[in-house]
Amino acid sequence: MKIAIPHSLLYYYYFPLWDTFFKELGFEVVDTGPTTKDILDKGSKAAVSDICAPIKIFTGHVIEGLKVADYVFVPRFARIKKPEYFCPKFMGLPDIIEGTVEESKGRVISPIINEKNNENISSPKIYEMLTEMFGFSYREIRLAIKRAEEVFERFKKLMHSGLSCDKALDSYRTGRWEEDLRRVKKDGDVTIAVLGYVYDVYDSFISMDVIKKLENLGVNIKTFEMVPQEVAYDNLKHYRKRLFWTFSNRVLGAGLHYLKDPEVDGVIHVTAFGCGPDAIVGRFLQYESDVAGKPFTTLRVDEHTGEGHMITRIEAFVDMLKRKKWAKLSEVL
Amino acid sequence: MKVSFPYMGSAIVYKKLFEFLEHEVVMPPKPTQRTMDLGVKYSPEFACIPLKMVMGTYLEAIEKGAKVLVTSGGHGPCRAGFYGDTHRNILKSLGYDDVELIIFDAPQDNWRAFFRNVQKIRNGVPWHKVINRMYTLYRFVQKLDELEKMVQKIRPYEVNKGQTTQVWNQIHEKFDKVKTRKQLYEVYEECKQMLLSIPTRKVDEKDRIRVGIVGEIYVVMESSINFGIEEILGNLGVEVERSLYLFEWINDNLVPWILRPKRFKEIIKKGQRYIKILIGGHAVETVGHIIDFKERGFDGIVHLMPFACLPELVTQSLIPKISKEIDIPILSLPIDEQTGKANMLTRIEAFIDLLKNRKRGKTREIFIDNIQEDVQEERVVMV
Ligand code: SF4
Ligand code: SF4
Numbered sequence: 001m002k003i004a005i006p007h008s009l010l011y012y013y014y015f016p017l018w019d020t021f022f023k024e025l026g027f028e029v030v031d032t033g034p035t036t037k038d039i040l041d042k043g044s045k046a047a048v049s050d051i052c053a054p055i056k057i058f059t060g061h062v063i064e065g066l067k068v069a070d071y072v073f074v075p076r077f078a079r080i081k082k083p084e085y086f087c088p089k090f091m092g093l094p095d096i097i098e099g100t101v102e103e104s105k106g107r108v109i110s111p112i113i114n115e116k117n118n119e120n121i122s123s124p125k126i127y128e129m130l131t132e133m134f135g136f137s138y139r140e141i142r143l144a145i146k147r148a149e150e151v152f153e154r155f156k157k158l159m160h161s162g163l164s165c166d167k168a169l170d171s172y173r174t175g176r177w178e179e180d181l182r183r184v185k186k187d188g189d190v191t192i193a194v195l196g197y198v199y200d201v202y203d204s205f206i207s208m209d210v211i212k213k214l215e216n217l218g219v220n221i222k223t224f225e226m227v228p229q230e231v232a233y234d235n236l237k238h239y240r241k242r243l244f245w246t247f248s249n250r251v252l253g254a255g256l257h258y259l260k261d262p263e264v265d266g267v268i269h270v271t272a273f274g275c276g277p278d279a280i281v282g283r284f285l286q287y288e289s290d291v292a293g294k295p296f297t298t299l300r301v302d303e304h305t306g307e308g309h310m311i312t313r314i315e316a317f318v319d320m321l322k323r324k325k326w327a328k329l330s331e332v333l
Numbered sequence: 334m335k336v337s338f339p340y341m342g343s344a345i346v347y348k349k350l351f352e353f354l355e356h357e358v359v360m361p362p363k364p365t366q367r368t369m370d371l372g373v374k375y376s377p378e379f380a381c382i383p384l385k386m387v388m389g390t391y392l393e394a395i396e397k398g399a400k401v402l403v404t405s406g407g408h409g410p411c412r413a414g415f416y417g418d419t420h421r422n423i424l425k426s427l428g429y430d431d432v433e434l435i436i437f438d439a440p441q442d443n444w445r446a447f448f449r450n451v452q453k454i455r456n457g458v459p460w461h462k463v464i465n466r467m468y469t470l471y472r473f474v475q476k477l478d479e480l481e482k483m484v485q486k487i488r489p490y491e492v493n494k495g496q497t498t499q500v501w502n503q504i505h506e507k508f509d510k511v512k513t514r515k516q517l518y519e520v521y522e523e524c525k526q527m528l529l530s531i532p533t534r535k536v537d538e539k540d541r542i543r544v545g546i547v548g549e550i551y552v553v554m555e556s557s558i559n560f561g562i563e564e565i566l567g568n569l570g571v572e573v574e575r576s577l578y579l580f581e582w583i584n585d586n587l588v589p590w591i592l593r594p595k596r597f598k599e600i601i602k603k604g605q606r607y608i609k610i611l612i613g614g615h616a617v618e619t620v621g622h623i624i625d626f627k628e629r630g631f632d633g634i635v636h637l638m639p640f641a642c643l644p645e646l647v648t649q650s651l652i653p654k655i656s657k658e659i660d661i662p663i664l665s666l667p668i669d670e671q672t673g674k675a676n677m678l679t680r681i682e683a684f685i686d687l688l689k690n691r692k693r694g695k696t697r698e699i700f701i702d703n704i705q706e707d708v709q710e711e712r713v714v715m716v
Contacts, residue, residue, distance in 0.1 A: 048649045050641050050667055078610060088411060091612035092647035099607070099651035112610065244414060244613075276643040279379035280415055 001134075003109065004030040004065025004072045008058040009090075012165050012198035013225070016172045017122070017152040018073065024144035025136060030069045032061045035205035039064055046100045052274040053206060053301070054199050055089055055096065062101055071109050078114040080121060084246045087277055109133070119229055122149035159225040164211060166202045168225075188220040190321045193258035195224055195251050195285065196270030200301070207270050208307050210299060210314065217318045222264060224254035231257055248277045255285050259292040265321045266295040268314070273300055295321060334456070335359050337399035339387045342554035342579060343481070345509050346474050351403075353466040354456045359399040361390045364557040368393055373670050375423050382639040382669050383551035384416050386558055391420060395432055403454060406438035411613040411643060414438075469514045471583065476521040478580040480504055483528050485574060488567030489542075490533040498564060500527050542688050545626030547576040547619045548637035549645050552668050554579075559637055560674045562681070566635075569685050574631075576622035577615075600625060607651050614644030620651065627661045633688045634661060635681070640669035662687060 003022055005011060015031070022029050032039075035057050043060025065072040074097050077090040085091065094110035111126045124142040131138055154177060158168040162184040171180040192214060200206050201223065211221055224232070232253030236242055243249045258264045269285050271278040282298055289296035297317050299310065337359040338347045344361065351358045362368070364386055372389030391402055406417050417436035424432055435454065440447040455463060481501075488497040504524045511517050544566055552559050553575055566573045585597045601611075604621030611617055623634050636652065638645035649665050656663045664684040666677065 048646060051646050051650070052641075076610070085613070088612040088614065088616065088643040088647060091610060092608050092616065092644070092650075095608045096647055096650040099654045114610075241414075241418065244411070274641055276379075276381075276412060276641065279377055280412065280419070282379075283377050 001026075001071070002028045002030055002069035004032055004062075004069035006058055006061035006065055006072065006074070007032045007034060008061045008203065009054060009093075009199045010075075010077065012169065012202045014121070014152070015169060016155045017120070017148045019172075020151045021127070021144050021148035022073075024147050025130070025134075025140065028069075030065060032065045035061070035203050037205075040205060047096075048100070050274065051096075052089070052276075053272045054197075054203070054275075055093075057199075057203065057205065058093075059097065059100060062097055062104060066101070066103050066107060071107050072104065074104075074108050074110045076110050076112045078112060079246070080113065080115050080117070080119050081246050082116045084242065084249060085244050086247070087245050120149050120152055122146070122152070160228050162226055164202075164221060164223045165198050165225045166211070188215075188218045190218075190265040190318065190325055191220040191222060191263050192318075192321070193222045193255065193261075193264050193267045194270060195255050195258075195267060196299075197247055197251065198225065200270045200272050206272060206301050207299070208301070208310055210268070210270060210310075213311065213314060214318065217315065219318055220263075222258055222261075224251050227254040227257050235260075243277070243280065245277045248281045252281055252284055256288060259288055259294055264294065265325060266297075266317065268317070269296070269298045271298060271300050295324070335398050335400045336403060336454075337361050337391075337394035337397075337401070338403050340364055340390050340555070340557075341551060342556075343474075343477055343505075345505060346470070346477065346579060348509070349470055349473060349511075351454075353470060354454060354458055354463070356454075356456055359394055359397050361394040361399075362397070364390060364555065368557075369670055375427065377419070379641075380419065381412060381642055382558065383549070384412070384419065385670065386551070386555070387416065388420055388423060391424065391434075395429060400431065401433045401435060403435045404437070406436045406442075469517065471580075472514060473508070473511065473517055474580045474583060476517060477504075477508055478578045480521070480524055480528065481578070482574070483525070485563060485567065486572050487528055487531055487533060488564070489570045489572050490536055492532040492534060494568070496531055497528075497567070500531060503527070540692070541572060542570065542633075542685065542692060543572045543574070543626075543631045544633045544635055544685075544688070545574055545576065545622060545631045546635050546637065547622045547626075548648075549615055549619075549639055549642050550577055550582070552637040552639055553577050558668060560677055562635065562637070565678065565681055566685070569682065571685055571688075574626070576618065576626075607655060608647060612644050612647060614642065616644035616648045619645065619648045620655065623655060623661070623663065624659060627659045631661070632692060633684065634663040635684070636663055636665040638665065638667050640667040640672075642667075662691070 005015065005018055019029050039060035040057055041060070042063045043056040043058065046063065047056045047059045062072050062074065074094045076094050077086040079085050089096065094108055097104050097108060111129050113121050113126055115121060115123060122145050124138065124145050127141050127145060128138065130136050130141060151172070155168055155172055158171055158177065158181060159165060161181060163171070163180060167180070171177050194201060194211060194214070201211065214221060229250065232250045235253045235256035236249060243252065255267065258267065267285065267289050269282055271282055286296055295317070297313070334356055336351045336356040338361065340361045340363060348358050348360055368389035369386060370389070371392045372385035372387070375392070376385040376388045394402065404417055406414060417434060421434045424434065435450050437450055438446065484497055484501050491497045504527070507520050507524060511520055546553055546562065554577060556563065563573050584594055600621035601617055602621070603624040604617035604619070606624065607620045608617050619636065626634060636648065638649065652663050652665055662684070664680065666680070
């Protein structure tokens with residue numbers, strides 16, 4: 001049996017877990033691959049026109065996946081931390097797909113992820129629905145998810161030690177965990193915290209590979225995945241009320257953490273056009289950066305953003321940071 | 334304390350509330366283009382339109398002398414929960430340090446803060462009086478809603494154009510003067526007679542067109558932002574009913590879960606046929622009401638949503654499917670500060686024409702053909 005895992009949204013964070021899990025159960029896992037123009041176009045056509053780019057892209061991946069696999073995996077993320085939730089579009093994701101992709105009928109596997117506090121989303125209960133659908137025993141599910149959780153823990157460790165999500169994914173794919181752990185080194189001229197949801201930052205189509213472009217400019221990158229959950233939340237303590245959305249809080253919390261980090265010279269917020277939660281997250285980040293006195297810029301991208309324009313902007317930003325740093329250094333000397 | 338509040342729907346209800354608590358009330362002006370401009374100017378660009386409109390309303394109320402603004406916080410996974418905080422920040426940055434914004438979050442989120450707020454707005458009125466007057470207010474809302482439902486059924490058939498709206502305005506004036514429960518019932522009877530004496534055309538049951546209005550609460554309830562859609566439809570000879578009335582909203586949201594009317598739970602259950610879990614905002618209710626309107630024999634649905642509203646985008650994604658499966662035409666209208674009235678009118682008129690044709694037994698195919706064009710050129714979902 002073939003199951004497609006759309007290479008989009010929380011794929012970037014959870015793929016090692018789901019991949020291991022389904023393989024352990026004997027599925028053949030199909031990864032729909034990086035986003036292409038074709039996938040985006042298909043998704044945009046099927047989806048409602050005003051919806052954010054990430055959902056359009058996800059829809060495209062689902063259409064693609066259904067062509068090559070029997071089933072497609074569309075988890076319904078409701079909550080992984082009390083009392084927060086996910087963006088309403090995540091909570092209604094399988095409904096959106098059923099509404100817009102006709103051929104998905106009866107071929108969507110969508111467990112409800114509704115956990116009080118388990119970022120690892122590895123409670124067998126979540127996946128119990130597979131027993132009914134495919135006749136696995138509960139024990140089989142439990143063992144498979146346990147194995148998946150171990151892999152995910154290693155994956156997270158890699159990120160916390162300084163690998164960004166996409167590089168950690170590479171390590172997972174190649175199996176070279178140990179070497180990669182040793183390879184975490186930093187020798188760029190300036191350090192930038194690139195903040196944003198994994199599906200914005202690592203989707204080469206949405207962010208136009210901003211990370212790679214920055215690295216080529218000699219920039220060290222820090223991202224929110226490198227900040228352990230507890231640390232991120234610790235930084236949010238002084239807010240009267242936390243945001244409702246888990247990953248928005250993590251992005252904001254990590255942002256606050258990096259603003260205090262003397263190594264970090266500037267902050268870039270990567271956001272997709274039409275993102276509701278980011279209207280708020282972005283404003284907070286901007287405000288806090290001003291207070292901390294660190295340069296801040298927003299990269300708002302959508303399916304029409306020109307690449308040339310973006311490169312000019314990040315180059316200007318990096319130049320400014322370098323100049324600032326030199327000025328400071330020469331002062332000290 | 335000079336108290337004011339956001340303007341939404343029958344705002345005299347909120348006015349009554351604060352009058353009953355013996356505050357000096359600054360009635361916020363009904364939102365206009367100026368309100369919108371002010372709101373847009375001072376709100377974050379990507380905030381939803383209700384946030385911007387309420388921002389504008391606050392600024393106008395402050396101009397009129399308001400010193401305290403009272404609002405609800407909202408909870409659940411949507412942005413509404415941050416309206417209050419965002420507004421407060423903006424007011425501060427505009428230098429209104431002497432204006433207090435009281436935000437009522439759901440009591441279960443923070444009991445202590447809730448009661449502190451209650452104490453503040455109770456204004457020293459003895460509890461027995463508070464309870465008595467709140468009960469009067471509860472009935473006040475109920476009676477006003479009943480009359481509004483009558484208005485929506487009479488307007489399409491009135492002989493003298495505009496008369497119903499005129500009477501409805503008079504009803505508001507009369508209700509505004511109500512102080513006691515006894516007065517309330519008297520005024521209610523009087524107003525009912527006023528409505529019943531409006532001359533109407535006789536229209537055959539099979540020729541009546543009924544449209545249900547569903548969607549996000551602010552754009553559904555506040556006529557100044559939805560261009561007075563109920564009046565527009567009424568004038569086109571269409572009976573309307575909204576998914577939301579203040580009285581029902583109070584019952585659904587402020588009355589404890591076990592005491593809530595069964596109807597609310599039924600609507601949620603119907604909605605869950607398409608959206609399996611509650612996802613914030615009014616998405617599940619929106620779907621539930623679409624199904625409910627269909628079951629009650631309505632001819633079409635108008636779905637109102639703030640542009641890029643998170644939960645309503647989920648609903649919108651499902652509309653073609655729902656429309657097809659339960660066989661009811663749905664017009665989905667996203668609203669933002671750029672939405673023009675003329676444009677909206679054209680779409681509504683086209684939609685009503687389609688409903689009429691369909692009712693007269695023309696085939697569904699014609700209907701779909703007409704719609705395809707709209708879908709291609711507009712960001713409207715019409716099925
Ligand atoms: S968080 Fe933003 S980008 Fe992500 S699905 Fe929600 S609206 Fe879209
Ligand atoms: S329900 Fe829609 S309009 Fe209301 S806060 Fe959420 S996104 Fe904004």
